[in-house]
Each structure stands twice: as structure tokens, then as C-alpha cells.
Amino acid sequence: MTPLSLLTPFPELDPAQRAAMLALGPDWAGDIQGNRRQVCEIYDAVHDALPAHGLRAVPAQAYGDDPRQQLDLYLPPGDGAARPIVVFVHGGAFLRGSKDATPHIYANVPKRFARAGCIGVNLEYRLAPQAPYPAGAEDVAAAVDWLRRHAAAWGGDPRRIVLIGHSAGGSHVATYLTDPRFQGQADGVAAAVLISARLDADTLPGNPNAAGVVAYYGADPAQQRRHAPMAHAGAMAVPLMIAVAEHENPYLDLYALQYAARVTAAGRMPRFVQVPKHNHTSIVAHLGCADGGFDATLLDFVAAHTAALPPSPPAAFAPGRSS
Numbered sequence: 001m002t003p004l005s006l007l008t009p010f011p012e013l014d015p016a017q018r019a020a021m022l023a024l025g026p027d028w029a030g031d032i033q034g035n036r037r038q039v040c041e042i043y044d045a046v047h048d049a050l051p052a053h054g055l056r057a058v059p060a061q062a063y064g065d066d067p068r069q070q071l072d073l074y075l076p077p078g079d080g081a082a083r084p085i086v087v088f089v090h091g092g093a094f095l096r097g098s099k100d101a102t103p104h105i106y107a108n109v110p111k112r113f114a115r116a117g118c119i120g121v122n123l124e125y126r127l128a129p130q131a132p133y134p135a136g137a138e139d140v141a142a143a144v145d146w147l148r149r150h151a152a153a154w155g156g157d158p159r160r161i162v163l164i165g166h167s168a169g170g171s172h173v174a175t176y177l178t179d180p181r182f183q184g185q186a187d188g189v190a191a192a193v194l195i196s197a198r199l200d201a202d203t204l205p206g207n208p209n210a211a212g213v214v215a216y217y218g219a220d221p222a223q224q225r226r227h228a229p230m231a232h233a234g235a236m237a238v239p240l241m242i243a244v245a246e247h248e249n250p251y252l253d254l255y256a257l258q259y260a261a262r263v264t265a266a267g268r269m270p271r272f273v274q275v276p277k278h279n280h281t282s283i284v285a286h287l288g289c290a291d292g293g294f295d296a297t298l299l300d301f302v303a304a305h306t307a308a309l310p311p312s313p314p315a316a317f318a319p320g321r322s323s
Helices: 015-024 032-048 108-115 135-154 168-178 210-217 221-227 229-235 252-265 292-306
Strands: 056-062 070-075 083-089 119-123 156-166 189-195 240-247 271-279
Touching: 015 032, 015 271, 056 135, 070 108, 070 135, 083 108, 083 135, 083 168, 083 292, 108 119, 108 292, 119 135, 135 156, 135 168, 156 168, 156 292, 168 189, 168 229, 189 292, 210 221, 221 229, 229 252, 240 252, 240 292, 252 271, 271 292
Parallel strands: 083 119, 083 156, 156 189, 189 240, 240 271
Antiparallel strands: 056 070, 070 119
16 A cells, blocks of 8 residues: 555646646635636646547537537447436636637546546536526536437437536536426436535625626525525435535635535435545546546446446556547
């Protein structure tokens, strides 16, 4: 057994990249957007050096009429049928964000699951202020409905859909699964993962995304609290994992703990994970690389609730490009 003192953080990074990640972590909240750009640059370079895995991409499938209501599919090699479907919903403080924030992020997440034998899905959705609450959750609902109807064409199983939401995307996933207005619409959703999710709405001075909360939920604090996922946590009816980074955006780790407590009090204890050394962006940007700790935990959770994921180790380094 390797002593904890000898474990190397960020094993997928070169010494300069590792030093940069270790330096920006404790100061993450001081310059979130600047630090986010640095993290994306580091992990784009890492993903760019990974080998191709024979995945087939089916981009820009429209699940609605709005130009942003699109999703990309990543299909594993072979002709397997009835594969689990894993959907990733990106963040962006309700106001911004893209499923293709960079050349590799956030496609790295659905690609990781496609490598494990699933249908990987990268979801785009409408943004505030043009599309306020509950538009994000409506788009998750519309995408899930589209996937259920088209699953057979791509070899997917409409009864084994797993939703993964990051940051604001986690808000939309949680709302879709628990808000009373979406009751009865989650048929086929086998499990959910909320990563660094915004699970409560606030405009506290330390919240760097307070403007996004107002744009999406409105300016009335009572309305914000009434519609935020925290208000409906007790209605979570599917197996749940909640994950936070060691270096989080302000308040998100606190809200994650409070949300987990409410879900537990209602009789369904979620799996709760803190990912050491990582931050609000790298917690998803690193998935699929050699840093396999959270990667393995995430795959294990999905496998446990779909019973169809074969073991698949993190990618080894080799020349080439992911596809």
C-alpha cells in the first residue's frame, strides 16, 4: 500500500502543469474565470495527447426547435444493443456555457462513458435571461424524451438513462427530477450525479454568479428559494451521487451537504464524494485522464445502477487525438 505522503496529485500532468494546478487551487475563488481558463488550457493539452478510441460521433441532433436545443452522441465501437445512456449537462451560471466550451471540454465526459460501453450524450440547452426558470429543466426533460424515443436507433436502452449535471447543469438535472411540475416525466432515468451543482439560489455578496441566479430565478428571494432544487430535495426518487471539489465556488459545497442531508432525511441517502485537490472546473475537465480516482468512482456508481458497464481503465498516454 502506497503511503498517503507519496501519492502524486494530478498524475496526468507534467511538473509545470501540476505546479500550476496546486497553486491555483487554494486561490480558486479569487479569480474564478481566470483560473477556469487556465484549467481548460491545461486539460485541453492533456486530452489532445490521448489516443483515439474508435468512438463514433453523431453531432448536433435537434431535440427541440431552438438552435441551442441540440445534443451530441458518442457511440462506442461495435454493434452492442441496449447500452446505458449517460447524459452530461454542462454548467455556466445559467447565463453562459457550451457543451463544447473548448475543443475537448466538455465532450471528454460523454466520451469517457462511450469508452466504457455506454451511449455518451453531450447536452446543450437554452440560457437565461431569454430562457428563465424552468427552461433549463424543460430542456433536460425534452432531451430525455427525445433519447427515449430514439434510443433504439443508436443501440441505447431507454430504461437505463443516467443524468450528470455540473454546476448550473446540476440545478437543471435536480429540478427535472424533483420539481412537482415535472412529476411523472423521468421514466427511464436510472440514476443521477450532481457535480459541483448549484442546489440553492442566493445573491449573497460572495456569490460570483449572483447575476445568473437573478436572471434565471428572478429577483424575488422568496421566489428563488421556492424554485431552487433545495426546496424539492426530499422528492429525489432515483439513486444519487453528489460530488464537490476541494476548491469550490463559494457556497456550493455547503449547499451540496445541505441537499444531501435533505435527501437522506427523506429516506434515500446519496453517495457523497469530495474530490481532493481539484476545483470547480477540473472536477469534470480531468475525467478520462490518468487521474482515475473520481473517474473510477463515477464509473462504479453508474455501473451499479445500470448493471452493464464493463471495467474500463483511464486512458493511457500515447500520441494521437481523441475522437
